Amino acid sequence: MIERWNRDQVLALAPDAPSRKAAQGVSSPGRWSGAGVTSEAVWGECAGSGSKPYRACVDLSEPAYRCSCPSRKFPCKHALGLLLLWSADGVPAAEEPADWAAEWLEQRRARAAGPAPAPARAAEPGSVPDLRRAEQREQRVTAGLSELERWLADQVRQGIAGSRRHDHWDDLVKRLIDAQAPGVAGAVSRLGSVLAHEDWPARLLGEYALLHLLAVAHRRLPATTAAGDGPGAALAQTVRERIGFPVAKEDVLAGRTVRDVWDVLGRRDSEQDRLIARRVWLRGRTTGRAALVLSYAPVGQALDASLITGTTLDADLAFYPGSAPLRALVATRHDAPAGTAGTPGPVPGSPVERVLAEVAEALAGDPWLDSWPVVLDAVTPAKSGSWLLAGPTGGLPLHPSAGTPWRLLAVSGGRPLTVAAEWTPDGLLPLTTWDEEGRVIVL
Numbered sequence: 001m002i003e004r005w006n007r008d009q010v011l012a013l014a015p016d017a018p019s020r021k022a023a024q025g026v027s028s029p030g031r032w033s034g035a036g037v038t039s040e041a042v043w044g045e046c047a048g049s050g051s052k053p054y055r056a057c058v059d060l061s062e063p064a065y066r067c068s069c070p071s072r073k074f075p076c077k078h079a080l081g082l083l084l085l086w087s088a089d090g091v092p093a094a095e096e097p098a099d100w101a102a103e104w105l106e107q108r109r110a111r112a113a114g115p116a117p118a119p120a121r122a123a124e125p126g127s128v129p130d131l132r133r134a135e136q137r138e139q140r141v142t143a144g145l146s147e148l149e150r151w152l153a154d155q156v157r158q159g160i161a162g163s164r165r166h167d168h169w170d171d172l173v174k175r176l177i178d179a180q181a182p183g184v185a186g187a188v189s190r191l192g193s194v195l196a197h198e199d200w201p202a203r204l205l206g207e208y209a210l211l212h213l214l215a216v217a218h219r220r221l222p223a224t225t226a227a228g229d230g231p232g233a234a235l236a237q238t239v240r241e242r243i244g245f246p247v248a249k250e251d252v253l254a255g256r257t258v259r260d261v262w263d264v265l266g267r268r269d270s271e272q273d274r275l276i277a278r279r280v281w282l283r284g285r286t287t288g289r290a291a292l293v294l295s296y297a298p299v300g301q302a303l304d305a306s307l308i309t310g311t312t313l314d315a316d317l318a319f320y321p322g323s324a325p326l327r328a329l330v331a332t333r334h335d336a337p338a339g340t341a342g343t344p345g346p347v348p349g350s351p352v353e354r355v356l357a358e359v360a361e362a363l364a365g366d367p368w369l370d371s372w373p374v375v376l377d378a379v380t381p382a383k384s385g386s387w388l389l390a391g392p393t394g395g396l397p398l399h400p401s402a403g404t405p406w407r408l409l410a411v412s413g414g415r416p417l418t419v420a421a422e423w424t425p426d427g428l429l430p431l432t433t434w435d436e437e438g439r440v441i442v443l
Contacts, residue, residue, distance in 0.1 A: 002061070008441055013305050041058060043101035056078040074303075156208070187207075260289070266309050266422075271299065292327045352396060374422075387402065399426050399429045405443075420433070
């Protein structure tokens with residue numbers, strides 16, 4: 001039986017702020033009829049402006065959403081309002097779903113079962129045009145990174161005073177894009193944000209050093225190394241990923257998987273160039289492994305909302321290759337073992353020194369890492385010049401963008417908390433915490 005999600009967890013599913021507000025407007029019991037909930041789904045009919053009510057249903061096992069309204073948002077305000085009503089214990093239990101809901105759920109089960117798999121065939125070697133294109137790209141990337149090395153040497157020799165112009169890197173970004181090195185081009189395009197800091201010269205030189213390290217690593221690690229199994233293969237794969245060489249999902253899913261009961265620590269959405277990126281952080285209960293599930297969608301379109309903050313899932317995860325594997329795909333979901341479904345309370349955390357050791361190990365494998373999920377045990381928000389999460393043996397600063405952590409302060413009330421956060425070089429970005437009753441609080 002899936003335990004009820006709380007209000008925070010439901011509102012975190014909303015695609016935007018207007019959807020959150022609208023959902024609260026349709027979450028009153030008087031708006032709903034024929035509502036019910038089983039161990040796998042919740043459904044109901046919501047009165048609207050038309051003669052017929054909107055029919056909304058949520059498959060809680062994944063989750064997935066269906067509504068007869070014309071909204072293009074996903075999930076829509078009716079699905080969210082139904083979940084808010086359920087979270088407030090306002091939906092009665094039922095033996096079976098309504099007929100229309102049962103039909104949709106059965107269709108989902110049938111699609112999930114899929115057709116019988118086709119007989120396996122031996123892999124065919126790449127065609128000559130494909131090999132030629134790959135070779136041409138390798139040559140372009142090599143030339144582009146060689147130019148980057150020369151450019152960095154010029155910056156150090158001439159001084160960085162001219163870097164105060166925000167368009168200082170525009171021409172270099174264009175040349176790196178032409179060289180088919182989008183990962184490096186993205187890193188260079190974000191250098192302008194460094195200028196907002198008082199210590200921007202030191203920060204800028206640090207970013208230049210990481211770019212130089214990446215260019216030199218590519219020059220010293222031939223592309224053939226990444227295809228092997230030697231000790232340098234994982235590092236070569238990390239270097240190629242940072243440069244922008246893609247890895248097909250099919251290849252990731254065909255590799256080894258890691259099964260565990262994964263805690264969903266939290267998620268964060270960010271926008272760049274009219275594209276929304278959703279980062280969902282997971283941690284394995286048995287393996288202790290960290291994982292990042294990424295999804296993308298153009299602004300206004302639906303993002304993957306199947307991983308609910310504060311819940312657990314029993315699943316096989318396939319990790320992208322690298323020297324500090326973090327990004328992963330959910331390969332297979334399993335029925336949750338008894339006692340692990342729903343919202344199980346605080347995730348096991350670690351003291352500050354162990355968290356620092358974990359981050360240091362990840363950085364040793366991937367020096368270009370800019371975020372990592374951590375779970376801190378027995379910490380309290382405190383202010384010492386700037387805000388930090390303090391434990392018995394030390395503390396970690398919060399990211400400046402976190403501002404005053406009012407919600408953390410309110411939940412803490414001076415008592416130690418378990419806090420899941422995203423580590424970044426500039427400080428922690430809090431994701432979730434748990435109150436005295438073990439309920440998840442989305443930060």
